[in-house]
Amino acid sequence: MLQNEIVDILLRAGIPANTKGFTYIHDALELMDKDSYYFSGKVCVLYAKIAKQNGATPGQVERAIRYAFEGALTRGDLESVEQYLDPINTRNSNELKVLFLRWRQETHPMGDSSCDAMSVCRAQIYNEILDEMNALTFKIQQAVSNNGAENIAMQGQ
Incomplete structure (x- = not known):
């Protein structure tokens, strides 16, 4: 078919x-x-x-x-x-x-299949980008936190 x-x-x-x-x-x-x-x-x-x-x-x-x-x-x-x-x-x-x-x-009138497929693709891409951004944000926060702790330790010496 x-x-x-x-x-x-x-x-x-x-x-x-x-x-x-x-x-x-x-x-x-x-x-x-x-x-x-x-x-x-x-x-x-x-x-x-x-x-x-x-x-x-x-x-x-x-x-x-x-x-x-x-x-x-x-x-x-x-x-x-x-x-x-x-x-x-x-x-x-x-x-x-x-x-x-x-x-x-x-x-498939009203684009049922293709719209669903496109929505799924866009959602997947969006979620992948969001995950990458969250991971980068976490790494930056850790680096800033570690750097701040080092500065405090150095000031105490």
Whole structure:
């Protein structure tokens, strides 16, 4: 079911079906749907995972995806392409995210899945940053405290 949805959306977006990029974009959308880690900007890791699955290099995957997007943007039906892709910011990472989000909006109205995934990602990133800041604050407080104790000890001598 999921594979048919992805194939359908890629064809409607104007991605040429006769390119390796079609298969790689299909794999990318499937991975992004299964694990929000890939959606949160880890495109290089996504390329590596797809390359490993298909016996290619990450560079070949990136190039094939770029070529497929270029094919859709230059030779596809403009109205259909603009419905699923961003004709202005054509970087692979942006196009993959836009395509993923528009597919999820179409298949799950109100963005249930993608919004939840994005909220989870943002919350996770926020919590990681907060933890790091708390750890740094603690270290600074310890250093100030230790330095203050040393100064008091030196004054007493």
